[in-house]
Amino acid sequence: MSFFEILRAERVGRGLTQAELASRAKISIPTLRALERGAGTILSLEAVLPVLCLRWRVTTPGKHMGRVLMERRRARGFSQQALARKIGCSRVTVIALEAEFSGRVATLAAALRLLRIHKPLELSDLAKRRGLVPPKNDAExxxxxxxxxxxxxxxxxxxxxxxxxxxxxxxxxxxxxxxxxxxxxxxxxxxxxxxxxxxxxxxxxxxxxxxxxxxxxxxxxxxxxxxxxxxxxxxxxxxxxxxxxxxxxxxxxxxxxxxxxxxxxxxxxxxxxxxxxxxxxxxxxxxxxxxxxxxxxxxxxxxxx
Known part of the structure; x- marks a missing residue:
């Protein structure tokens, strides 16, 4: 599943309407709809993740996802210009993505696919402690x-x-x-x-x-x-x-x-x-x-x- 498909699945799984999730994330309903289609901005996406108890999968606490993308790009042997050309954007866009983790969700999705980062999201510590599924009931x-x-x-x-x-x-x-x-x-x-x-x-x-x-x-x-x-x-x-x-x-x-x-x-x-x-x-x-x-x-x- 792509990360925007995960967003929709998590929202539905938690019993939230688009209006309820948008309200909690303090974004508009059209913005949320765009995110669930793989559009919109990373800034809006970042507002939604904590509401769904999700976070980016990173190897070191405090490291942002842009740094992960940069490390994976270098490991794959791509320059910023080569990555930009392959995903159809400018080098400036790639620089912003890596340095500030900002830009369009569509650009991020293309970069994740090209860099073979297949599972970029994981449950937050809070969700891991609580669990997504209620515990089994006893007989009573x-x-x-x-x-x-x-x-x-x-x-x-x-x-x-x-x-x-x-x-x-x-x-x-x-x-x-x-x-x-x-x-x-x-x-x-x-x-x-x-x-x-x-x-x-x-x-x-x-x-x-x-x-x-x-x-x-x-x-x-x-x-x-x-x-x-x-x-x-x-x-x-x-x-x-x-x-x-x-x-x-x-x-x-x-x-x-x-x-x-x-x-x-x-x-x-x-x-x-x-x-x-x-x-x-x-x-x-x-x-x-x-x-x-x-x-x-x-x-x-x-x-x-």
Whole structure:
């Protein structure tokens, strides 16, 4: 991934809209959009990195990325003039890039490619301490129940597309199951009652629940074997790791929609964005993103850029 693709992936993974990230970085939304396309200035890029807990990968503390570029250029046997010619800019531009680490993002991207610096970014120390993915829950934490009103709002949001058989693989107290539309054939599993979802083998059209987050990957892999549509209420970061996205691609599923929801006040406040994610077999389009705000009947929707 190029560094601007990493920016977009990190923003989405942290549950931030372009407007929210731009506000925190104190840049305009058009400026952020340009950065995510590989345009704009290095100055603007530098404003965004700490908000996403990213930094440039350098070998010595205090060294700026321009110095890294200069050292790599010399190691590759290029003069400043030769590098400028190869990336299509002036020698003055290369001098500014190396001495002040200033200039255009497009110039930086071209220099990184030519100098074979394939992974220029890394997590900051703060992000490394915290981790990007919430820690696994213990058995008791996995019993956090969904407020019935939230489960109903999620079901209502997706109900227009629901047909056939639907399964709640982790019924708990019935927050989701009790709100399944009456026209569907409703089924449920609950490990504490001796009905293990991982032993379920019948085909259904929909699987919907708040799954045990510590078993999210296992639940998802099994759900993709028995159904066409999955709706999980879970942290966005847990659903969009490289491993989860690879699982989706290998099984022919795609993310059709991410419905952002406010973390229930009764839940531990982890700081991670919670979503109701619709995973759909055969889906290959853009991710639709919507916000379900507390107390609102209809979500505010927009498309993933």
């Amino acid at each position: 934490q996995d019993r956090v129940m969904t407020p019935p009103d939230l489960a109903k709002a999620i079901i209502d949001h997706f109900s227009h597309a629901m047909t056939g058989r639907i399964l709640d693989p982790s019924r708990g107290e019935g927050a989701f199951f009790d709100h399944f539309p009456d026209h569907l054939e409703r089924n449920w599993c609950e490990i504490s009652e001796g009905r293990d979802f991982l032993a379920w083998s019948e085909s259904v059209e929909w699987v919907v629940t708040n799954p045990p987050w510590s078993e999210l990957r296992t639940f998802t892999r099994h759900a993709m074997q028995v159904c066409e549509n999955i709706v999980w209420l879970a942290p966005l970061t847990n659903l969009t790791t490289k491993a989860r996205l690879r699982d989706l691609e290998e099984t022919g599923f795609g993310i059709a929609e991410l419905l952002f929801v406010d973390t229930p006040k009764s839940w531990p406040q982890s700081g991670f964005q919670i979503v109701a994610a619709h995973l759909k077999r055969g889906y290959t389009g853009h991710w639709k993103v919507a916000q379900l705000r507390e107390g609102e009947g209809a979500p505010v929707s927009w498309c993933h850029p």
